[in-house]
Every structure is written in structure tokens, then in C-alpha cells.
Amino acid sequence: MRLDILKALNEERAARRAAIVVTNQDSGAQRLVTAKDVAADPLKSVLEKHLRTAKSGIEETPEGKVFLTVHVPSPKLVITGAVHISQALAPMGQLLGYDVTIVDPRTAFASVERFPDVKVIAEWPDVALPPIGIDRYTAFVALTHDPKIDDPGLTLALKSDCFYIGALGSRKTHARRVVRLKEERGFSDNEIGRIHSPIGLDIGAISPAEIAVAIMGEITARLRQAEPA
């Protein structure tokens, strides 16, 4: 690999942008295709498929046999609410390869004792979330039940292109949330439709850990079964 390709690749990775290295297996010719340049590339359809599934592999193409090394950023899981479910959800998310951050301004909840190995920020979402950067490789989950904390988080998530948004609460709670997001924050039904609520796959979950399984199952499905852009 040429050093300039490697350097450009590392820059894309540091900026949390996807990129593919295309290596011709016969000639050894190599190029870097960044996510934004995929649409203009001669191998567009093959590259798009690999980008979507985030899988590297060998493909037969009009250019010959090529090896595609796909680099996508590691996914992030951002949670509002240092609550009981989060105590199960955070380690589960880490096990699945997510960078997990919990945001909760209530310091009694957001303690190191309750979350020994997780990044916990005892701040309001308006302050804590912008520096974290909610991007298309982020899943956002609102778990506090408290509109003062969840609503500003959901607002920032809805304004981003994150791949998953979920909010805890009964159908009644969510109906009230929908009204607030429309009237107080100006979102349309279409935009609010991105929120998964009731949150998680319908597996009859009862305990906090089971609810965490349902949520991570739903997030995994959204990550791995994403529709073509």
C-alpha cells in the first residue's frame, strides 16, 4: 500500500467517515474510494453493497478480480438516563462493539459506582451531546421517562442522520411525547416516525436485562438490515 493512500485512509477513519480500499488482485493497483466518492466510481454498485453490509471481500468486476477492504467507523450507542435498564444495556452494547456513552444530569444516577466501566456524563443532553457527535453510525436511546431530559436528546437525534432512535415509554407516554415534539419543537409526523416506541423487539421482555436484549436486538437489526440509501 502506498503511504499516501494509507494516510488518506487514516484521515477518513479519524473523521468517522467510511472508505473502501480497492486492490486489483492481478496488477496490484490500489485506490481509496471515500464514502462520498462511491456514487461516482465505476464499481459503484459493488462498492455500495459492501459499504452497506460493512463486509470486506473479493469481487469479480470489469476491472478484474479486486479485493475490497471496507472501513466503517465503530458504531456508537448514546443513552439518556443512567437508569436500571442502562446498567444492563451499556455493557451489552460494549460487548457488541459499540462505544457507549450515558448522559444524565442527575448526579445521584450518573455515578461511577453504578457504571464502573462506562463513560457517564452528568450533564444535560443539550450540553453533553453535541461534542459526542451523533452521526449515521450512532444509535440513540432515551430511557429516563423524563421529558426534561429525553426531549432535548430526542431533538438532537432527530436532527441528525443517526441510524436508530428509540424511546422508552408506554403507548400513552409516547402519544404525549409525539404531541410535545410537534407543538414545542416543530417536528413533523414523518420525522417523529423515526422513533422506535415502544422500544425494542417484541419478545415479552420484563426484567431490565431482557429489555436491554430487546433494544440491542432492534438496534442490531437496523444496523445490519439497513435499506439502501
Place this chain on the structure above:
Amino acid sequence: MLARDEDILKAAEDWRKAGRGVALATVVETWGSAPRPVGSNLVIDDHGNFLGSVSGGCVEGAVVTEAIDVIESGRPKTLEFGVADEAAWKVGLSCGGTIRVFVEKVE
């Protein structure tokens, strides 16, 4: 600490910039049970230092040896390890799978 893929590629860049001879090994194909997925990287320098993995530690030693050759010659190599291969028994890919590893110089 577990080296993540971004650290491995960053190391490849940093090592090269520091003037070391560097090779990058990438798993390009796997058959059957294989410990590391296609796309996994191992970076090697001309003193045999390495970071990352292309298997569960079974064939890294052989890849490092070949990589030092690649750094000297500048010519990429494709290595195959599997149970059908005499060499693989020696270096011991015990999981029963087969992997193909592309080794290239960083230049």
C-alpha cells in the same frame, strides 16, 4: 489492551513515517471456520515487531517471516494456510479452516 483496526493502520502509517520498513498483511479470503474475518490486518516492521492479527495466533509467526521478505523485495505475496497444506500443520492452524493472506509493503 486489544488493538483495534484503526490503531493497527495508524501504527502502519506512523512506523513508515518514522523510517521503518513496514508491511501490511490482510485476510482476503476464508473458508470454513476461521478465527478472524476477511479484512483483518496485521502490521509488521523490518525488525519483526507486529500489531494486530490475521488468525488466533496460529500463523502470525509465519506471516511475520514472509512479511520481512516482502519488505526487502517490495513484491507483494499471497499466502495460504489450511489443513490441506503441509506448512499449515507446521504452524498449526488448528481450527480446521483455510485462510488466504495478502502481504504488501507500505511504500
